[in-house]
Amino acid sequence: MRLSVWSFIVDQWRRQPPALKADLAGKTVVILGANTGIGFEASKHFATMNPQKLILACRSQSKGQAAVAKLKAETGYSKAELWIIDLADFSSVRQFADRFEREAGRLDILVENAAIGSFTYTPTKDNWDISLQVNHLSTSLLALLLLPAMIRTAQRHSTTPRLVVVSSGAHHWVEVDKKLYENPDVLKTLGGAEYCSNPKNMQGRYPLTKLFNIFFVRALNTRLPPSTSLVVNAVDPGYCYSELRREFSGMMAVFDWLMEKALAFSAEVGSRRLVWAALSHQDQPEKLRGEYSSNFNIMEVSDFALSPEGVRMQDRSWVELVEILGKVDPRVTAIVDEYLSHSIVV
Template identity: 75%
Template sequence: MQFSFWSFIVSQWSRQPPVLEADLTGKTVIVLGANTGIGFEAAKHFATMNPGRLILACRSQSKGQAALNKLIVDTGYSKAELWIIDLADFSSVKQFADRFERDGGRLDILVENAAIGSFKYIPTKDNWDISLQVNHLSTSLLALLFASSNVVSSGALHWVKITKSVYEDPEVVKTLGNAEYCSDPKNMQGRYALTKLFNVLFVRALNDRLPPSIPLVVNAVNPGYCYSELRREFSGARAVFDWFMERALAFSAEVGSRRLIWAALSYQNAPDKLRGEYLSDFHVEEVSDFVLSPEGAKMQDHSWDDLVDILGKVDPRVTATVEKYLSHNTAV
């Protein structure tokens, strides 16, 4: 489906339904990026549903603690926990997963909301472009270590321009994340949208490889265009344009968070209805024409293989999981 700018406007001006509610007694929920924006609002909604555990996963101790305190005041829920994770650091992601494994219990809902929007190449300690590592690599790593996820994507994926040299590259993730490619400012202009495209390709590739016997539901969710700190690096004409766009079209963070809640809680009695889907406007929506094309399918397979190779070197558990559960159901 080709998502036009007019379709975007109609979607933003449409009346949004109230938040979906459910009884989460005894269930464990993790929300990444829970200290601000739609992540915090989603955590607040979950808190009103009495989960057995609610973990606010944040990068900053001080900001996370402030969010935790506010959540308690706003909702009265007293069992929320603050856990620290830095998606720009693979070792932090692994430590987070290790801590949860030691604590035991089953993870029921993982909302991977954390992301950054940058137009600059900033290398991480792991020698990756920070946007690609935070928005895609670490998000995928955590999903594979936890085997549970709703990944927050974006409608911006519809407007990514992919050249033949990119979708035919068997090491497409390595290529788009290397210093030489990222040092060209022109290649960084669409970086956020590219990472959101990778999110959708990951969700679809993972779902294609999941045997029907594994009760895992993974989806990509578009929260819509919301007031957000995500665009705090905007400057000049881009910042002015975004200022007008927000006032004309943007949802509040609370409204955007309702889509995350819907993705996590709808069809609980019929989970097969939401497997490997792209969700927007509180329904399953067709992904972009490129994703559905033979070229998109080729990029999806290449990016999956490249991602597994990259993350397998970061944590051997990724390789073990893929070989044990995800290698024998590959879609043709």
Template identity: 60%
Template sequence: MAFLNFVARQLQSQAPAVKVDLTGKTVLVLGANTGLGFEAVKHFASMNPGRLILACRSQSRGKAALQKLKAETNYTKAELWLVDLANFKSVTKFADKFEQDGGRLDILVANAAVAIGEYEATKDGWEISLQVNCISTPLVALRLLPTMIKTAHQHSTVPRVVVVSSSVHAQVEIEKGVYEKPHMFKTLGSSEYCTKKVMESRYPLTKLLNVFFVRALNARVPASMQLIVNNVDPGFCRSELSRRATGMQAVMFTLMKAALAFSPEVGSRRLVWAAVAQQDQPDTLRGQYITAAKVDLVSDFVQSPQGIKVQDALWDDLLVVLSKVDPKVTAIVDTYLS
């Protein structure tokens, strides 16, 4: 039934991209040079933002994206900022630069992610998809939080943090043997834990952790704070995420893409909706999980009493990890989050 529901959703016609006036506002998109990120940037460019920042890992691919964006939209105020989410020093350098830049930040779309089917460690010693999708992404969001809150106060606006997740988060749970022990992230990222079988479901797990992060962060954002944090599921889209799939998995991805996948442009409409829709009642999107231009339900596991315990434990453990990566995170959490 779950698969049939997935097929039905993929075959439904999708609403056109919502459009608002972003004059004077700053939009930042992580993973902006290709796929969903680039298509979302094109939509944002059509809304005349004051600044549109493409955060990319590659200088050459980022420059190519800027040129393509200008050619296809005539938007000339886009900027390329480099950040490698698989390198904590790169992330902190990126955040420091934004902090020193002194500008406003109205929309952050955390779109960058990797899908890896086998264990691979970064230079920082973490399994790469866990670091990119679930540690560095929250690090960027938390480091830029003061800038977004300052933007809200100075410009009487409601900034938004949009974290891209996926419906595949419902395919996995976190075992009792993991969440009842300390140092969950260390366990989930260890080479001993990351067996071949575990890595087959690593991407869904990272999307589950994205859901938990948004819900935990939203629970700690004071009701009086003008800040919206949400998750968005772009649907099953043709993208580069599966480029490292091999064997039967690669065959299945190819067949499913041909039969069911949205184009990146169609999927990007959902990212844009989460970032700019409901301007007259933005609070309806606080902490929500968004699919096809509407609020949807998260998995039963996330909503269960067990899931709520896991959510709080993951938050506490994430802060321990991030405090070692970047001590500024601790001060930000203590200052702004209840």
């Protein structure tokens, strides 16, 4: 499927349904990027469902504390916890996972929402382009490190946890160079200084990382044994007012301002789609396994993601991702070996 500009506009103008509700008593919910935007608004929705534990995973201590206080003031929910995580630092992701293993116990819903939008190359302390590390590598690292907790939760509580990765409809418009999708080291190439030093290569960085979110969800799902009671899916929150585009300047900033006035959802409206991905199809959760949703419906991913070239890039990037993250934390390799199938489940 290729998302046309007209389809995008129609979706933005379409009336949006209210957020789903469910009883989350006794359950644990984790939201990445929860101090602002759609992450905070999703946290508010989940707070009204009274989870036993609601963890707001944020990079900033001060902004996170302010979000917890605001959440309590606006919803009355008093059990929200601030946990610090910096996705631009692999050691911070590992520390978050370690703490979760020690303190949290069960994990019913993990919404991986944190992302940045940048057109410039900024290397992290781990020597990766910051956009690729935050939006894809660290997002995948945390998901894999918390995978055992979600599977244990399913087994001990006879439930079906959800892993929701926030992608974007912009992945439909990514054009991938043949040299990239045939490259077995595509992530190392995309995250390195040589490739990123060319400004032209950074223009489509955000939607490209969102394509890799789609690849991760689909690759992980195909390797989960059918007997595993876990739903992994990706969701497009739509075009919302967001701090993601704060780096825009000049004519690009003016154009985006006009676009927002004409088309953008509020962050609260966009957050309803995250909640839908986490709570819909309670009677048949398998319908959402490995799927991509937009506008409160399961949708096809991009033509490229479905093409033979896209499928090969997905499989190659999965192998490379596991290799990279296994060096970051050996637990990744052990988790993949223990919980995932080496043969692809179709």
